[in-house]
Amino acid sequence: MKGEVKIWDIIIIGIVVSYIFLPMVVLFEYAFAEIWYAYRLFPSKLGLRWFAWVLRHYDTRMAFIYSYTLAPLTMLATLALCVPAGYVLGTRRSKLSLITENLVNMNMALPVIVIGIGLLPFYVHLGLLNNYWALIPAHMIGAIPYTLRCVVAAFAQVPKDLEEIARVLGAGRLQAIRKVYIPLTWRGILAGGIFAFSWSLNEFILTLLLGFPGVKTLPVAIYEYVGGYYLTPQPAAALSLLIVLPSIIIALFLEKYVQISLGMEGG
């Protein structure tokens, strides 16, 4: 049966591929459509006008800058917290570490909007609303469980004997981490970092609640174009491509070179 391609296979795969890709095709159409008359099915003229438009406008340019600076900062802050925690949780499989891990995992089941409305009074009280830096911990809340899972799994897979051998041969704890753990766990740490990066890049509702209108990231800027009464799909499509294409490139790169499968949410 394996390898045979029948007419039914072409129909099934065709339906699934069309279902998955049709929205992407239309996104490209809108992003590159310079002239599209309402009564026509397809654009009359294609070009880069809307990309130039979104890059020329201060608001969208700032959204681009905010998104692509918040994401690496969130990634670094999340890794700074998760790598030491992952080392402890991954190498010492005690009851306490399992409880801690499960408590952090439970965070994945919490609706982001509920966390958002719970955080809002704290941000108001501390004067952190519309603050760029205050969005980093907010983005970290969603990113930590995914990153921690990757990092803990990476540390747990390293045979404990290796650290013991290194220590017997005179290595200090830091040396053992640097020379034994890091070379064996970098893929997991990288995956965790990319998860945090991707989470922050796609995060929408917390930024809308805690950062808007002072700090507007790309998803919030896109929502502004499509969520109100006056819909302007062309700039929204151009902005969407600026966020979707890097995500696809990162995912393909990870899949090909690091063998990591990436899936992201973000409210």
Place this chain on the structure above:
Amino acid sequence: MVFLPIVNVILGSFGLSIFKILSGSSCKVTLEGYLKFINPSEPYLQSLFFTIYISLLATIISVITGYFFSVYLVIKGWRISTLLTIPLFTPYVVGAFMWWTLLFPRGYVSLVINGILRSLGLIKYPIPMVNDPYGIGILFGEVWIRFVIAVMMFYSPLQLISRDLTDAARSLGASTWQVIRRVYIPLTKYSIIATTAIILLATMAGVSIPLVLGGSWPQFLNVMIYLDVTETFNYLSAYVSGVFYLITCAILGYLFFRFTMKRVVIQAR
């Protein structure tokens, strides 16, 4: 970082505030928010039912289609292409916008579906497929993302099932449907429960898709929470809705972790 906001939501649903408690100010416990929530003349209960109804529908469609597509891939011996997972790394708000362009009255999908229904004589006027009162737009947007998640989650456990079992069933005369019913489904039941729970949870919790594709009424409960906080500043109702969300998500989250752990234990044996 998570504990405090949750405590704040729970206390807030009773009209209490952490800041007032800490500063020693007087606080009065009230059940007004809960009474308002369960009052049928208020929009919250209807909103909760709409959320559960649309989320369940989207989950059932995604789980069934995702499961059968995974079985199909496994039977064929094909692997999932990374390109097919595009919805997983597309931000929800972008996914919702993409579906909006397909479902608005001049969108391709809307034109085709309404055209077919009109040519069959089933409708006189085009039905609205986005920002509609039936939740059609939300369903399209949710299923687009959840279908891929379902395929990804079902594919691995299905692939682990020994081919000897399916070959033995077939040599005993079982049809493809019988192999699915008697071999694949019983061996992946924990995966089915866990996937259903996580998809239902994600569909109920996601805000972007109902916010962009949903109608002005009825609305998803999380959209109501958002509007309560940002437009009417009705924090009490938002907190009460938040508590209902927390309870639902805690139950679904428990099911997910319980059955994924069970699956891991069984597979390890």
